[in-house]
Amino acid sequence: MSAHPSTEAAGDPTDPAAVIAAEDRLVAHNYRPLPVVVARGEGVWVEDVRGNRYLDLLAGYSALNFGHRHPALVEAAHRQLDTLTLTSRAFHNDRLAAFAAGLAELTGLDVTLPMNTGAEAVESAIKIARKWAYEVKGVPRDRARIVVAADNFHGRTTTIVGFSTDPVAHDGFGPYAPGFTVVPYNDLPALEAALDDTTAAVLIEPIQGEAGVIVPDDGYLRGVREATRRAGVLFAADEIQSGLGRTGRTLALDHEGVRPDLLLLGKALGGGLVPVSAVVGTREVMAVLRPGEHGSTFGGNPLSAAIGTAVINLLATGEYQERAERLGKVLAAGLGRLTGRGVLRHRGRGLWAGIDIDPAIGTGRQLSERLMARGLLVKDTHGSTIRIAPPLTIEEEELTGALDILGEVLAEGS
Structure with a gap:
């Protein structure tokens, strides 16, 4: 018997497919995560086990308001x-x-x-x-x-x-x-x-x-x-x-x-x-x-x-509240420009938005997977709706870049 059976059962930690397969065998199926295996995080960015970088636009359902490892x-x-x-x-x-x-x-x-x-x-x-x-x-x-x-x-x-x-x-x-x-x-x-x-x-x-x-x-x-x-x-x-x-x-x-x-x-x-x-x-x-x-x-x-x-x-200090208010206007304006171009409607306040996607483009899950392939992590909810809630430490150019990618992905799917 191996001296470390639990390590072998978990598979190669540098192989995303092996890690996901091990979770599928060993962890209760009460979640359906996106197929990304995150290994590192700093600020608004995370890396997977292969070193691919992603902009975290979910922030742990707001648990990471101050980013990763502030x-x-x-x-x-x-x-x-x-x-x-x-x-x-x-x-x-x-x-x-x-x-x-x-x-x-x-x-x-x-x-x-x-x-x-x-x-x-x-x-x-x-x-x-x-x-x-x-x-x-x-x-x-x-x-x-x-x-x-x-x-x-x-x-x-x-x-x-x-x-x-x-x-x-x-x-x-x-x-x-x-x-x-x-x-x-x-x-x-x-x-x-x-x-x-x-x-x-x-x-x-x-x-x-x-x-x-x-x-x-x-x-x-x-x-x-x-x-x-x-x-x-x-x-x-x-x-x-x-x-x-x-x-x-x-x-x-x-x-x-x-x-x-x-x-x-x-x-x-x-x-x-x-x-x-x-x-x-x-x-x-x-x-x-x-x-x-x-x-x-x-x-x-x-x-x-x-x-x-x-x-x-x-x-x-009030700094983070001010950032959320200021950048929230950037987020709302960007989503407004996408309305009618794949976005049916959007709601939100500050750096928090719910976005209803045209179902003809796909489900929220499908759009989340397409955005993941382009380096953005978001979360779907209820059919063709996705949520965006980045860390409050996000920079304006990072946010506008993410909105540009969202627009491109929507255009590809229409």
């Missing part, structure tokens, strides 16, 4: 790795308070519940909202309801997929937890009609990412905030994809000057290095949690807190 974030990680990585919350550590203070200042809220993944943050917010409903609002036990939007994407746990309207995410995983009311997104009258004495919270994405970067009408988010206040209901905003600079503001809610009761953050909060998420809320609402009622072994660990603090420091 020097300040890597330095913070190295510095912390040399001292302490994990204590669990059984003990205090010397990094968590600074992380929480930074989040409070960045978001205008008071108290942080540190977690790891986005889905954990959503599950945590659901628990907090229900606890608040019973202890503060006075909802009868086990009758609290949470209003959510159709076409939402909040994660993959059984609770969350139970209120998904996407059959691919939803079907086959029941039975599902009760207590959720689904209303159309961007429909304020429908949302208001769903609020009653048993409603604990409204949980929505300020911009729906997985649905194709759906941006609501101006005033919708402000209307949600006003409606929840009038009804005595919490507003929980899932900014796991939209937050931390992506839309040209620190938060997508900032475009309408709105502050929620509970803010859900993740993805970019870990700087593309480690999974970090958080629920940040008002002191009154977060006070419903008491010792032992909720937790996470890795939540708030020193390594995550150090990297998260470095992320907050990058955002505190």
